[in-house]
Amino acid sequence: MLTKNLKHLVEEKIQVQKWSPEQVAHVVGIAYKTVYNWIDQGWLDVQLPDLPDHGIRRHRAKENRGTFSHGRSIEERPHKVETRQEFGHFEADTVLSGKRKGQAVATFVERKSRLTIVKRLHGRDSQSMTQAVLELASQLQDKLKTLTVDHGKKFANYQAIEQRTGTLVYFAHAYSPHERGRNENRNRVLRRFIPKGQAIEELSDH
Numbered sequence: 001m002l003t004k005n006l007k008h009l010v011e012e013k014i015q016v017q018k019w020s021p022e023q024v025a026h027v028v029g030i031a032y033k034t035v036y037n038w039i040d041q042g043w044l045d046v047q048l049p050d051l052p053d054h055g056i057r058r059h060r061a062k063e064n065r066g067t068f069s070h071g072r073s074i075e076e077r078p079h080k081v082e083t084r085q086e087f088g089h090f091e092a093d094t095v096l097s098g099k100r101k102g103q104a105v106a107t108f109v110e111r112k113s114r115l116t117i118v119k120r121l122h123g124r125d126s127q128s129m130t131q132a133v134l135e136l137a138s139q140l141q142d143k144l145k146t147l148t149v150d151h152g153k154k155f156a157n158y159q160a161i162e163q164r165t166g167t168l169v170y171f172a173h174a175y176s177p178h179e180r181g182r183n184e185n186r187n188r189v190l191r192r193f194i195p196k197g198q199a200i201e202e203l204s205d206h
Helices: 004-016 021-028 032-040 056-061 126-143 158-165 177-190
Strands: 089-096 104-110 116-121 146-149 168-171
Touching (some): 021 032, 089 126, 089 177, 104 126, 116 126
Parallel strands (some): 089 146
Antiparallel strands (some): 104 116
């Protein structure tokens, strides 16, 4: 959590003492990605040019494996979605059974009602996720208004989803799970029933 004292400390180290975010993170005891995330979101009075390497390492350090960088930002999402004024705005994610293989499930959580829908995926690719979203849209008819997701490659077919369902897809910032808080919470609950390492294919739909 970025407290007022921590904010001043980080800004002092970077701006005055010319420390790198990696050095600050090591001393404070947090992940260096967290410091970069605070800079990206404007929570620190620090710009990339203020960094000792002018942000070059930030560019290299970004984790691109399994992600892509296109799509509509969550910053463009209508205010009524943020304030949960109406039904139909979902957050989506996946829960995996293992790191590299095994089945996965897609989780969809409606922001206002907390309605949670879990679907078994046939694979871990974007085609499988797209199929799950199309099924969801068909079941909900015109009640699936928006989806808020992360930049995982499973959502790389977002344009097909939008074209075939009329549902707008918004992408949260990197390393910002709190922007899909309802979904993250429901996934933690689901982990009680599908612990990490549990083969999902061994579980019945029931």
